[in-house]
Amino acid sequence: MDTKVLTIEEHQINREFIQQAGKFLKEGKSIAFPTETVYGLGGNALDPHASAKIYEAKGRPSDNPLIIHIADMDDLPYIVKEVSEQAKALAKTFWPGPLTMIFKKSDVVPYETTGGLETVAVRMPNHPIALELIRQGGKYVAAPSANTSGRPSPTCAKHVIEDLKGRVDVIIDGGDVGIGLESTIIDMSAEVPTILRPGAITQEMLQQVIGDVLVDPGLQVDKHTKPKAPGMKYKHYAPKAELIIIEGEIDKVVETINQMVLKDKKDGKKSGVIGTDDTIHLYQSQVVKSIGTRKKEETIAKHLYGVLREFDEIDIDRIYSESFKTPKLGQAIMNRLLKAAGHHVIKV
Ligand code: AMP
Ligand code: MG
Numbered sequence: 632m633d634t635k636v637l638t639i640e641e642h643q644i645n646r647e648f649i650q651q652a653g654k655f656l657k658e659g660k661s662i663a664f665p666t667e668t669v670y671g672l673g674g675n676a677l678d679p680h681a682s683a684k685i686y687e688a689k690g691r692p693s694d695n696p697l698i699i700h701i702a703d704m705d706d707l708p709y710i711v712k713e714v715s716e717q718a719k720a721l722a723k724t725f726w727p728g729p730l731t732m733i734f735k736k737s738d739v740v741p742y743e744t745t746g747g748l749e750t751v752a753v754r755m756p757n758h759p760i761a762l763e764l765i766r767q768g769g770k771y772v773a774a775p776s777a778n779t780s781g782r783p784s785p786t787c788a789k790h791v792i793e794d795l796k797g798r799v800d801v802i803i804d805g806g807d808v809g810i811g812l813e814s815t816i817i818d819m820s821a822e823v824p825t826i827l828r829p830g831a832i833t834q835e836m837l838q839q840v841i842g843d844v845l846v847d848p849g850l851q852v853d854k855h856t857k858p859k860a861p862g863m864k865y866k867h868y869a870p871k872a873e874l875i876i877i878e879g880e881i882d883k884v885v886e887t888i889n890q891m892v893l894k895d896k897k898d899g900k901k902s903g904v905i906g907t908d909d910t911i912h913l914y915q916s917q918v919v920k921s922i923g924t925r926k927k928e929e930t931i932a933k934h935l936y937g938v939l940r941e942f943d944e945i946d947i948d949r950i951y952s953e954s955f956k957t958p959k960l961g962q963a964i965m966n967r968l969l970k971a972a973g974h975h976v977i978k979v
Contacts, residue, residue: 634799636802639760641805644760646763649763649767653764653769655801659674659678661801662799662803663801664760664774664777666758666774667808668756669785670785672775673700673764675772677769679743682697682743683743689775689777689778690779692780695780696745697745698731699751700754700772701765701771702761709739710734710737711753720840721841728755728832729831731815731817732754732819733751733753733817733827735751736749777790778795781868784812784813784868786807786811788806790936790940807933810929812831814828814832815831816830823844823845825846827847827859829962829963850966868970870939873975874971875977876968877891880979885906887979888914888953889915892904893915901949903920903945904916904918904919906919907931907953909924909925910953920942921934925955928955931960932960932964954968
């Protein structure tokens, strides 16, 4: 397949381009585009063939449902059975933004889009290109992250090109994304609204608007309960090299990582380190990458997937990473990092 790459400035949208891309969506084509969280791979959510194309391009298991992206609140009732007052309050506060809500689906939503479920996930992204594309493309755009299944989600067009060139019709390059982690998912069809995936909108922020909010017990590291969001059970984001998280006081973490790097070297293994701007000068490995700075936790979220991808480009056996339990985004960051590491954590 010949993939067209269109470059669009986020703040200088070329409407003609987007109109054409929208037309492609209506014709059942697949289009990767930027959102504020990560790049999405879009297809007409109400067309089962378009959904099937997305699964195929990503190599995504067919029981892992897609999120439908909308651009206007008025378009929500058509695809869901009912919108509760709580859901309306959350939409009013956080949409457009990094919050996905699960509702009971209406009959117009094909099971191909929901992975066979009676519920549907919906989000309104906060990105001018995404919003315009959705409006031009028929209002309902299914868009999982635009990566090959199992790889880190893409935070810039280069990542999308790496994974999907030749497998999708169009890639819109709209520059780097803002947040860098996928949306928070909250199940509004549950008796008590329940977080199925942590993201930039935290439990505390949700509770401030609607009171009680639970967290899916399946998300907890040591539990063997199956997560409720089908996609959360899959191995994700894992780099090719073995990734190990070292957790504890930062001085001890640095000391331990330096010892382990030295030992690896003696054993003929190549290892690298994920640190921050605040610590990279303290490491004695040949490959040390900074993920951001603890003084601005958003920088850590934004660069996590990019750093994991960078390590895939070099020949390395092992990666040691600091732990990033930062105040607001820490839960979302560690959810992804722990998965990438297969939950391999050394406490010091
Ligand atoms: P992605 O779009 O790649 O970020 O993945 C979408 C995530 O949303 C996956 O983890 C899915 O399992 C989850 N998801 C989508 N629809 C539903 C649903 N109806 N119920 C529960 N989880 C869902
Ligand atoms: Mg994904």
